[in-house]
Amino acid sequence: MATSWALTASHLGLLEHRRRLAAADVLTLLRADLPALPGGDRHLSGVVAIALDHADGRLARRHGTASPFGDYADTFADAAFWTWHAWRHETGRTTRAVAVAVWVLPVVAVSTTALYRGRMPERPRPALLRPAAAMQIALAARSLLHGASGSR
Template sequence: MRVADLTDSRAATDALLELLKRGRWTPRAVARFLLQAGDRSVRQAARRPQALVQITALHGLLAGLARNRRPGPGWVAASWALSVLHLGLLDERDHISAADTLTLARGNLPATALGSTRWSGALAIALDLADGRLARHQHTVTPFGDYADTFADAAFWTWLTLRHEPNRLVRAAAITAWALPIATVTAIGIRHGTMPERPRPTLLRPAAAMQAVVAMRHLLRR
């Protein structure tokens, strides 16, 4: 069976990574990996027209809010592309949930005026708690929402820290808490040819504590 025909998102990802590993990461193997990954992404998006319309409408609204701002529309366009290319992670669902909408909105805060306010860190935490509770209450947890949550955290908090945090130690800690785990998991997946479990921060782990620290410092800073 071709990778594009696999319905299980994890199985398809493992098959793609194994393809890359068998090819020893040569330019030809990388090109084949990208072509097959793109083919599957397009097919999965075509099978979920409702989700495609929802994501396009949401990002259209966000693009309007991001007009004449930096990073602005470019950030929103990247978010749209990543979302559309990963619709296969919705598994059996053909639409995104309300929780997914909140997650994507959180990840795009840096592109809007809300991202530059003193309250942006507190707002991101509130959206994070709300989308998690909503997903559990409505039983709409999917790999799409799970991974979108991780990348929304990494994108927003890394941006907020590098853009507004003057303390070098706090900035280094932010990179360690959010960007480093994603880079590590990606490297492990490529090296071993299988998708590892993503880091799962909880209230007792460093990423959650860093959110509180960065948000409070940003709120109290003049």
């Protein structure tokens, strides 16, 4: 949670004209902190993360509270949750390596570029292929299947 707080505090300037976090931003940060929350069903955590991701996007669009902060927080939340999820619940090296490739490497690349340039860069957004979204669905489905079968 300390890392989440530090990332949030260091990016508050991306809120632009707003003086506080919007409800969508709070949902995004909650998603990032799911691994640190007590209790909960680990088999459902992937589904909860996907639901929170969907809800924060809808809220931001509906209430006009989308901001660069929310955009970058969404990326950091995905990287924090899904990398943790893969490392905690997946045993295969390939699955873990793919998790690092689709979440950690882009965050490191964007963060390094931001520090070098002194400003946040535009992130690449592939129109057709979204490997991180496909990986989220695969990891959540695997957790549900393992939970239903009683294994793990």
